[in-house]
Amino acid sequence: MLQIQNLYKEFDGIKAVDGLSFTVEDNSIVALVGPNGSGKTTVFNIISGFLKANKGRIIFDGNDIISLNPFKIARLGIGRTFQNIRLFPQISVLDNVLLGLKYETGHRFSSALFQTKRMKKEEADNIKKAEELLKFVGLAEKRDALAENLSHGQRKLLELARILALEPKIFLLDEPIAGLFPETKRTMFSLIKKLKASGKTISFIEHDLHSVMDIADKIIVLDHGKKIAEGTPEEIKQNKEVLKAYIGKDTL
Ligand SMILES: Nc1ncnc2c1ncn2[C@@H]1O[C@H](COP(=O)(O)OP(=O)(O)O)[C@@H](O)[C@H]1O
Ligand SMILES: [Mg+2]
Structure with a gap:
């Protein structure tokens, strides 16, 4: 490999x-x-x-x-995590994972104004997938917390969820x-x-x-x-x- x-x-x-x-x-x-x-x-x-x-x-x-x-x-x-954790501290745990997903589907810059039905469906699918990933790493309940308010261990788990999103x-x-x-x-x-x-x-x-x-x-x-x-x-x-x-x- x-x-x-x-x-x-x-x-x-x-x-x-x-x-x-x-x-x-x-x-x-x-x-x-x-x-x-x-x-x-x-x-x-x-x-x-x-x-x-x-x-x-x-x-x-x-x-x-x-x-x-x-x-x-x-x-x-090839997905990697960093020794010094790299998360977006001031956005939610869920959004940190969503950014990983958006990066993959390439819709990072799509504005709400131009959202088609298909894109809305994709957004809903992404949220569902992000929630599943958070559940997998045991952070489902921290969904809406700001990343900066997580403990060190929780941040490490969130980093894993983030790269998991990239499959x-x-x-x-x-x-x-x-x-x-x-x-x-x-x-x-x-x-x-x-x-x-x-x-x-x-x-x-x-x-x-x-x-x-x-x-x-x-x-x-x-x-x-x-x-x-x-x-x-x-x-x-x-x-x-x-x-x-x-x-x-x-x-x-
Ligand atoms: N970007 C860099 N610029 C200069 N020196 C570096 C850089 N990255 C690592 N080093 C040096 O290379 C060596 C190996 O570092 P590193 O790969 O971080 O080791 P480890 O992860 O095993 O602790 C160290 O001497 C470190 O100071
Ligand atoms: Mg090192």
């Missing part, structure tokens, strides 16, 4: 991503794990077109997408469980598992290796922009490089 091939990215002499290759198999959950500054977000920024790599290829569904812009990449079916084939989630209470963490993981059960592919970033053991099909461990290990949770637990990196640390 998604192949990262020999990727390099340098910022002012810092090698943020240093010859990285890995594959995200169709309908799997792949966790990208590593300490702060190890290049995880940079990899997602390159895949989603927000940053240009110095070298390397990104193959999605058989096509090299490395030179495409973020809009085109999203259209191809991507692959979800790139940047630290979806960071800062969450255990209960919300479990909710997020159960949603990710449901997405997989419905045929989706998910890759997500997390700094704590222990957290991903029960959910990931495959774990990629990064350090200084390089892959130091790759394998199933069982394989990663036995991996010498990982154990070495772990000495004296609670989290990787």
